[in-house]
Amino acid sequence: MLEDFERGRVSAFFRRVADSIPVSDRPASLVITHLLAERPKFLEGVARLSDVAAVLPKPRSIDEGALRQVKAAMQVDELNRDRFADPEQATAYVESRAAGRSLGLLDVGGYFAPALEHLHTHFSGRILGVVEDTENGHQRYEELDKLHVPVFSVARSPLKDPEDYLVGQSVVFSTEALVRSRDDILNGRPACVIGYGKIGRSVAAMLHAKHVGVTVYDTDHVRRVQAMSQGFRTAATLSEALAGAGFVVCATGNFALREDDFARVANGAYIASVTSSDDELELSALNSMYARTPTEPHVVRYSRTGHYFYILADGNAVNFIHGASVGPFILLVQAEILAALALLASGQYGPGMWEVPAEVRQSIAATWLTYFHGVS
Incomplete structure (x- = not known):
């Protein structure tokens, strides 16, 4: 929990970022978020x-x-992907x-991706565009046949690198905590990391x-080469990666x-899982094949004749069990989201995938350093 002076500093930081890109025609916004x-x-x-x-x-991170x-100040609605x-x-x-x-x-x-074209055509107002935070969401928008509005993605921003690195650390922390809740440990169990993106790299x-042997599997050949260069064993197939792995971390999205x-x-x-x-x-798909038995909080045993394994956190992002904290580094990404919203409101960007300009990111980083590390 933040102290009062820390909350004040965070508010001042966001105020500084928001005020740095003036918005003359104030829009409305719908905000999907981990609360x-x-x-x-x-x-x-x-x-x-x-x-x-x-x-x-997002229902599993509230x-x-x-x-x-937030309910005291804003309208809060249930998030439903089917809707x-x-x-x-x-x-x-x-x-x-x-x-x-x-x-x-x-x-x-990527919640808005399936309906984005229809919203663009049929909404009585004007869809200015989307700001997307995650890699899997980035991919969902990128896969659309045609984008009719600008989509700003912060998923691949260098300002997100610290968050992704620290998320990987928190995933391992929470995984180990749940394994230890069963009087078990990670050591001595070969690990398999599926997905060698920024979070997968940090997990590995x-x-x-922690002296745990790691095998990396990724469908991207370049990423497998990168993992190999970092000293990790790699597998050519998922089956090979899973063989004998005592625990599996899924980081593909x-x-x-x-x-x-x-x-x-x-x-x-x-x-x-990391997501x-x-x-x-x-x-x-396993409900009809496996019996589910909770063994400890956030640990469920899936079993059928001759086969059993454990799913942590119901398959959701395991680090959210312990708050998923990455410290003030998360504020860098949130500040970039604010900047992207302001840029959407400016109306200067056409349909397509966009990133926040490098000079805006530099300004955000400089402001963050001033507020949180006393560097000017």
């Missing part, structure tokens, strides 16, 4: 630039104190919150630092393990 303990201050920053029509918290605080997967339902919802307004969509995971490095893959998981293995279960693990 963690520090998030109300970020939402205050969003409210400096836009009229927040609604906040939609801090109750933050939820109460946004149906263009008609999505448009009806957006109309109910921001009819006739210029509207920016702040996304975490942290496991290596795009179904690391599907129905048929679970049969190849070693007996007694622990499976952890939502509906993005990483096809667990729903």
Whole structure:
């Protein structure tokens, strides 16, 4: 929990960033977010630039104190991926919150992607564009046949690198804590990391630092070469990577393990994810094949004759169990999201994928250093 002076410093930082890119025609916004303990201050920053029509918290990452605080000041609605997967339902919802307004969509995971074209065509107001926070969301927008509005992605921003690195560390921390809750340890169990993006690299490095043997699997050949250059064993196939692995960390954002893959998981293995279960693990397909038995909090044993394994945190981002904190580094990404929202409101960007300009990122980093490390 932040001290009062720390909350004041965060507010001042966001105020400085928000005021650095003036918005002459104030838009509305819909905000999908992880509603963690520090998030109300970020939402205050969003409210400096836009009229927040609604906040939609991701259901598996809600801090109750933050939820109460935000509900006292803003409209909070339930986030439902099925609603946004149906263009008609999505448009009806957006109309109910921001009819006739210029509207920016702040996304975490590509929720608005399936309905974006329909929203562009049928919404009574104007969709200014989208700001996307995550790699899997970036990919969902990139895969659309045509983008009719600008989409600013911060997923591959250098300002996100510190967050991704520290998320990997927190994933290993939470995985180890849950394994230890069963009087077990990581050491002595070969590990498999599926996905060698920025978070997967951090997970692999942290496991290596704990003297755990790591095999990396990635469908991208370049990433496998990168993993090999860092001293990790790599596997040419997922089956090879899973063979004998005592625990598996899924870091792809795009179904690391599907129905048929679970049969190849070693007996007694622990499976952890760095993102939502509906993005990483096809667990729903196992309901008719495996019995589910909770063994400890956040640990579920899946078993059938001759085969069993453990799923941590119901297949959701395991680090959210312990708050997923990455310290003040998360503020860098949130500040870039604010800058992207301001740029959308400027109306200077056409349809397509965009990044925040390098000079804006430099300004954000300099401001962050001033507020949080006393560097000018």
